[in-house]
Amino acid sequence: MAVNDHDLVAALGGLYREVNAFYGAIAREFGLTAQQIALLCLVQNQRPTFGELAAALGCDKTNITGMVDRLERRGYLARQPDPADRRVSRVAPTAAGVAIGEEIHAAIAGRLAATLPHVARIELAAAAADLVTALSDRGGSR
Template identity: 35%
Template sequence: MAAQDTELVGSLVQLMHKLQDLYAESSRPLGLTPQQAHLLCVLLAGPFGMTELSRIMSIERSSLTSMVDRLERRELVERLPDPADRRACRIGLSAAGTKLADQAHTTYTDRIAELTAALPATQRKAVVSAVGVIVGA
């Protein structure tokens, strides 16, 4: 790997760790683990089946089931009938879950906005462009 590639990769790894730390710091005061906050934020897009959630979140279905069980006991998520399959269910947010997911998302994005506030417009555009290429790959 070329030196400039090593520098880029190292910087991206540092950024990933920083964002993970921010996510943990943002979710902790809300009484959520980072994984629970992630699930709630994913569910803001609407109910999903367990298989789809497992794929989106990149976790084993058994771990997802345990997480959903814990959040359901807290009345943050609910199991809904799947209109396409009577044997399956979809996971959706309760009213309290929607409120907490919105709060988690806002807290996290506000923290990122604070960190990036000092970036000049040209650097902001460059970051947005680079992230678009990386995410789209």
């Protein structure tokens, strides 16, 4: 199938809207926002700084501070001093944060499994990884 630039831009715009709506719906099921679940997913396997979270989520550090504060009050996150520089705080999930992160992941995976056949999910994962790599290599995500 031949795709022109207009079709690609339109498809990416539609994908952006639908992915945001998809994550928003799942977030609401957990009483969270889409950005909060994105932040929770980011801290599951790494301990980012506030600046790293801001860069990854495409927002200002002050927004991250507010999100971390709210998730910390709910018992999902904890601030930890950076071992190399005690002036820097890193963000880590608590046991409750790990648990809800796993529940969110299962909800997303379950919804995708119910929506797309296995082969389509494999192809989508590969295409999404290629797009992420291409955009990040060109500085598109930061």
